[in-house]
Amino acid sequence: MDVSVKNCKECGHLFQYPGFGDRICPDCKKIEDRAFQRVKDFLYDYPGATLYITAETCEVAPERIRKWLREERLQFVEITGTGLSCDHCGKPLTSGRFCADCKYRFALAAGTAREYTEEAQEKAEKEKETNSGAKMFFLGRNRRGR
Template sequence: MPGELKNCPRCGAVFVQALRSICTDCFHEEEKDFQMVYDYIRKRENRQATVTAVVEATGVAHERITQFVKEKRLLTTHFPNLHYKCDRCGGSLQQGRLCDGCRTSLHKEWQRVDEKSTQDDPPESRTYYSLKRGKK
């Protein structure tokens, strides 16, 4: 399957998009950043480091470290203080996009809206009827 000609979203260079959504140069830069972060937190004395501490020590951008955690390249089971923000409330997360509180809140809200919409509909709108056609 041939790739598609695109501009790299990071540097703007033209590249053929096949497996990655960024150009080869940006990919190598990202891998270099990952290795730097991983080498730092892999050391026993740095395993409890927070994202802010890792940023200060390595110079890698906060967003990129967060991306590594979200992509599960850095596992929070091994590095328990690597947190990022909930998309809804900004609370602390280690996996997913929403914290437990926001997930529960959205689920309850969705159920309430679903119940309200079924209560507002007349019963005949929730049922299918067929017409009997008899012979005369």
């Protein structure tokens, strides 16, 4: 494992960066984890809340919530008005960086199409069916399963 010293992109302090993940120090990571937990709890209680209502209520920057959407830790309930689009084809998304169709094409090109799950295909169908609003929910199963 390649460990190097980096500056935290949040606070600027030096820390040992393990070579993967966000370049934030352990203290800032704890702060981010607490912020995510606030958002997760809020969305558990108010599924379908919009990005801006969630950001204001939880005192978390909308950009940070968008980051969690891109990481697929959160997901919009419906596609329209999310502001997220596939990095490859530009199709609107509920979360992540690529639409299900592009993920499938990438899997075919990489020769891993067999590993492409039915779950991803179901997500593609759901994306096609939903077409209005910009509300979110937490992707986890239960509130306490942190």
